[in-house]
Amino acid sequence: MISTVETMAAIDNKLSKRFLELDPAGYFIIYLDREAGLICAKHFTNEVNEQGLAVDPETGKPIPVTVKVERQPTATLTGRTAKEICIQLFESTKPSPISRFDHAAYLGREFMRAELALVTGQDYVQD
Template structure:
């Protein structure tokens, strides 16, 4: 049996590693970005896709207004270009990547990020814990 102190040490080392990896440069997906939500009433995950354009500096802009998009939200409400709903991360992942396109992902690192976040959201849905997208 693994000691609690060993488990805590491994968890802390993983947290430190993940925090350092989060500081690296990330090229944005020119096909857009996603917001992930948990709908407890419907027992579903919701994945909303929003289009954007990327400028020479790597900043994302609203394709309609040209406004630079901020993680803190913009001056107006945007409507998603597509909405995916499912009961599990796998179900949404299949919708997002298989079958007839278009598929709104153009970067593998973005797909991996979405997979991690959808798994986290599914865990929150299953356990009743609140979900916050990273």
């Protein structure tokens, strides 16, 4: 018999593979600073081309997802909890670097996952 946890994980894995329209306002790289006990998020700008790919606004070239690219973030946010970093991002940053509701919801979910990993000591890998 499949447990509730396994069922939830299967649903989550399936939904993670769906098509997402990119936010033209940019993207975030989320990671943990365990020494400081912080959730960190670096914001990077991008443009979205006709094919729906994120491109570097300076070069017009697609931003690769499998190769590390050295780009300077436009902002770095940190918080001890998901709520703290969300308040910073959505209430204190003007203008907000988010232009899509689905992107805002995704970030909230990711910040909660990061907080759980920070508290439990588990690894965190951004979805």
